[in-house]
Amino acid sequence: MVRASVNLHNNAVGKVMNAPMQFFDANPPGRIINRFSRDIENVDVFIPLTLDNLLRILILVVVSFISTVFNFPLYILMVLSAGIYLSVINVIASVSIRNFKRLENIVRSSLLSHVTTSCNGLNTITVYGQEKNFIDGCNQYSDDTTVGLLLYSACVRWMGLRMDIGGSLMAIVTTIVVLATKGSISPALSSLSLTLSINAASLIQFLARMVNETEAKFTSVERIHEYENLKIEDDEDTIQVEDKWPNQGGVVFSDVVLRYRTDMDPVLHGINFKIQPRQKVGIVGRTGAGKSSLVSALYRLADLSAGHVFIDDVNIRTVSRKTLRTNLSSIPQDPILYAGTLR
Ligand SMILES: Nc1ncnc2c1ncn2[C@@H]1O[C@H](COP(=O)(O)OP(=O)(O)OP(=O)(O)O)[C@@H](O)[C@H]1O
Ligand SMILES: [Mg+2]
Structure with missing residues (x-):
């Protein structure tokens, strides 16, 4: 399981690192951070824990049922009807539980995004006296996140209550059966069956909750897996350029048409x-x-729709992005401090 989590993480990081600029334009940092913090935490810590609990309870429930059925064969009817009742409740609740968990993940991303961008732009916010707006925004996003969490918890409790009712009914029926068959089987076996079935009734509730919780936590795997399927910047037909390229600095733009996305002008x-x-x-x-778009063309941050860019007579489309970007240097509009030389 740890290896699965490491693989998920590494594949997703690899894809995000090589994702086109479009991806970073469309996804605020908070959203990306959320997947690499909370979702990875779910996969690393909570999924193994819930799976462990789930298996343990499942074994307990199954053993209880088998031993009770062994003593009272007719009890199998009870188990079957309880199984159908619980599956119906589960089907009704699990869709909502899964979707509310997804909703909670999404609104949490908006909150993280808001906090990250506010921290980054703290100076601007203070200069323009916009503190109140941003605090209000933060409160709003916190409320939205809480609503997502509340809906999720409410759904889990709704299901828990129905499971409890089902479990209690089972315990009552078992007690009646044990009392009705008084004398036909040994008191020790009757009391064992009674204890086990009452135990199972309370465990079923927990079992169903664990099943749903595990399923809900698996939305994190789904979210990380989405990043594993990201389209990355691909280089085809690249040529090797000499190490010192570009040593002259001659730049030619020829009929360059650039659009940031295919659906944009x-x-x-x-x-x-x-x-x-x-x-x-x-x-x-x-x-x-x-x-800045000229620079984007120069760095191949967005692909040209038409035309060519040559640096020292080399068409930059034929050079791998990594070589191109390492061999050029620029000082960006937004101030960023680098430790090291520019080239
Ligand atoms: N990442 C992007 N995605 C979509 N459109 C973009 C993107 N970056 C810039 N644009 C659009 O491209 C056009 C040119 O923007 P660009 O940033 O190149 O202008 P600029 O001359 O550098 O402006 P400034 O002086 O403000 O830096 C604008 O209409 C802008 O909205
Ligand atoms: Mg600019």
Whole structure:
């Protein structure tokens, strides 16, 4: 189980690390952090625990039933009808329980996202005096998360109560059967059956709760598995460039059309220009004109819909993204402190 969790984690990390920029545009950090913290914690810690409990109780219940049926063969009818009743309750409740757990996971991601982005933008929030808005937002998200949790717990309790009623009915019927067959089997066996069936009745409730809890916790596996299936940036037909590339710094954009997503309009429409080696160039334009998008094209953060970019006469589409990105350096718009040299 630990190996399964490690594999899930490692595969998901591998995919997220190689995911295209689009993925990071669409997924706030909180959502990603939630999958790698809470969901992984569920898989690491809680799923083994609940599975362990589940198996233990399952064995107890099965042994109780078998020994009671052994003494009172007719008891099998009781077990069957109880089984049908419990399955119906389980079918009704488990859909809601699973979905409320999913809902809780989603709203928790929004809360984490809000907290992370607020912490990142604390200076801006303070400068513009927006503390109240952000605190209100945080309270709202906390409430939403609690609602998800409350609905989940309410559903679990709803099912627990029905299971309890079923279990108690079973205990009553067993007692009646034991009393009715007084004298036909030994008192020791009767009392053993009675004790076991009363025990099983209370355990069934717990068993059903464990089944649902385990199922609900498995939504975390589902969520991590989603990341395992992420599309990653693929490099096809790459060529090897010399180590020092690019040593001149000549850049040519030829009919470059760039769009961030296939369903969006292009942001660069057929751009053509040539920068000579060692030439220093400044790009000027109003906000949203597409200056940063030129850099995105240069780093292949988004794929070109048409046209080509050449650096020192090498078409960057033919160079692997890793080589391209390691061999270029840039100072981003948002201030980030790096430990080390730029190249
Ligand atoms: N990751 C993205 N996904 C979708 N659209 C984007 C993305 N980044 C930028 N855009 C859009 O592309 C256009 C060009 O944006 P870009 O960031 O290149 O402009 P800019 O000239 O760098 O602006 P600024 O001076 O504000 O930095 C804008 O309309 C912007 O909304
Ligand atoms: Mg910009």
